[in-house]
Amino acid sequence: MPIRALIVDDSSVMRKIVERSLRQAGIDLTTVLEAGNGAEALAALQTNAVDLILCDINMPVMDGLEFIKQLPGVANAKDVPVVMITTEGSESHVVQALSCGARGYIRKPFTPEQVKEHVVPVLGGKS
């Protein structure tokens, strides 16, 4: 099934790597929206529906944890799975992200196989 993804990372290069990794993982991306921080991502979700969100944690303006805390109030983000992709590898960050609603957690550096391993299950058969 075609997937519409929102990739949130303050590095444009990393956003491209994540997109490429998703495609290499066999995910059929039809639309890829990009945002440089949580605030930009919330703005993008006001006018766009997506099936999957991949999000960094450390970003300026609004970080990834604050962003996912606000997602329940966004109509276009209801029940949309969020997978964190970050250099922050501590257990507390993982626990915090999962308790805020993230469904998966990928540590940088990563392989397309790891992306597949964490993303495909949260798509619930959509991929």
Next chain:
Amino acid sequence: MKSVGEQRAVEGGHETWIPLLDTATREVFELMLGCPLTVPTSAEAVKPEFTAMVGLAGQLSGVLSVRCDGKAAALMTSKMLGVELSKVGPEVSDALGEVCNMVAGNFKNKISGLAEGCMLSPPTVVTGTDYSLHSLGADSPGLEIRLLFESRPIVISLLIQS
């Protein structure tokens, strides 16, 4: 792995971290750029046209930097974006900053307690050649490794603040 001074502790104190810094760097290049790094056979000088830096604060305070010449930085960007070298543009600084960020994060995640107790700053990238890098309070132990990326030298340094 240590040979002919290509890989050295600048001063004593944290030499046991050198293999971890080496592994952290190699993993980033292998996984994200698809390029294994090699050990130089001679002490090649690096023309540091690009220096990416990430600050560490908390249980470990310091600055991790990645230095390389412009060709190496452009090659890294090309590999990361999956585009031809001739198509690489202004995203070079972003790419090198992200490499430095991943090396710093991967390194701290390999040291017990640091994943939790050490925060990373956003990357800063300096371009040019006529500058020197000085971190206040970092006159105590530091680590440095030199590796080859696509036959071009890169230097990864960790200045540790006392």
